[in-house]
Amino acid sequence: MTERSYHHGDLRRVIIDTTLRMLKEDGGWQFTLREVARRAGVSHAAPYKHFPDKAALLSEIALIGFERLQEALLAAQVAAPDDLLAEFTAISHAYLTFGQNNPALYRLMFGGAIADTAKLHLEPRALGASRVVIDFLERGQAAGLVRKRPVQGQATACWAQLHGLTMLQLDGLLMPEKVGENAVEAALAALREGLVG
């Protein structure tokens, strides 16, 4: 409880939490290891006892981001009415909302700030999110709603569309005066019309 014992106890968790909090403040994507240490109240080299280097910490954070994204998608799916089209909309919006609520984290997950993004995205912890989409497509095809095409391709289309929309939104390029009142809905509609036969 004192928090002032020489040994912090679970500094690792504190570092991760602090980093997540810093990312939420956004602040234009400035993030330094030393600042994390400062906020955690430890010396600037302490994080190195828990992460080999800055990239490792960021990778861990990104993986947590993927897990949270998966949770968000699953929650939306569960809460959606028992209608496949409505479910599609719910999942899509959950994805976009996640990006909007965690801009810096989302950018970290996809932005290439991490060295080997490929390996990161292929980790089991990161793959869960895309499983939600694939699941949906498989059920959609089984129900005869979604066109019978290779699911992988359709999933790629969904993923690309959602990711693209999220990035455009993050970059502030979806302002109504620039792109129409409900361009997002229109774009999602175009995707939907491409999927359902």
Place this chain on the structure above:
Amino acid sequence: MTERSYHHGDLRRVIIDTTLRMLKEDGGWQFTLREVARRAGVSHAAPYKHFPDKAALLSEIALIGFERLQEALLAAQVAAPDDLLAEFTAISHAYLTFGQNNPALYRLMFGGAIADTAKLHLEPRALGASRVVIDFLERGQAAGLVRKRPVQGQATACWAQLHGLTMLQLDGLLMPEKVGENAVEAALAALREGLVG
């Protein structure tokens, strides 16, 4: 010719060219002002006589990237056969190819490494690229090929899909063993089927 006069002459151009060359080497997105100066053979502070700071140089580079993207799209459009569907495919592939050939530059354009991405993307020099897509959609609607929907929404859908695919590709997530042999084609097909009515 001597290149050794105290005053370099057109250092600004040299700095830009060197930066572009460095971005092409990729090297995992390391880029420092001082390295540029070193390669250009000038002192480490010389770039400051031409750019107020690092961000300004990067913004300029990003704008050049948008111009090149526009050129690539236009070239593909012109070279395409006189068939709207073929033109669509040509433009799409040109976009993806651009991203694949200039990964670091592409990431710079969209990756949020630049402070105010919104302002950047709204510059006239950056808007040209999206004009190519909008043009295509308008002609497509006029010809009765593309569904009569708000063009802005359709353009958003196209842009999101192309951008999303490019990013997935850059992150190495479109490997055949992971996502099927021709997932890109399938994704583009889904988009096309959503656009043409």
Place this chain on the structure above:
DNA sequence: AACTTATGTAGACATTGTCAACTTCAGGGC
């Protein structure tokens, strides 16, 4: 109680972005 090991601290180093003060040189008004 002594040893080992995980965890934290202090200090150093090279590198970076940026600024201020100095130097060089090209061009225009006399």
Place this chain on the structure above:
DNA sequence: GCCCTGAAGTTGACAATGTCTACATAAGTT
């Protein structure tokens, strides 16, 4: 031809960062 003003480059400094090494402290094991 000279001067002198200002643009373009240079040198040197500063604070901050990522990372390493050496040291200190605590927790557990034997």
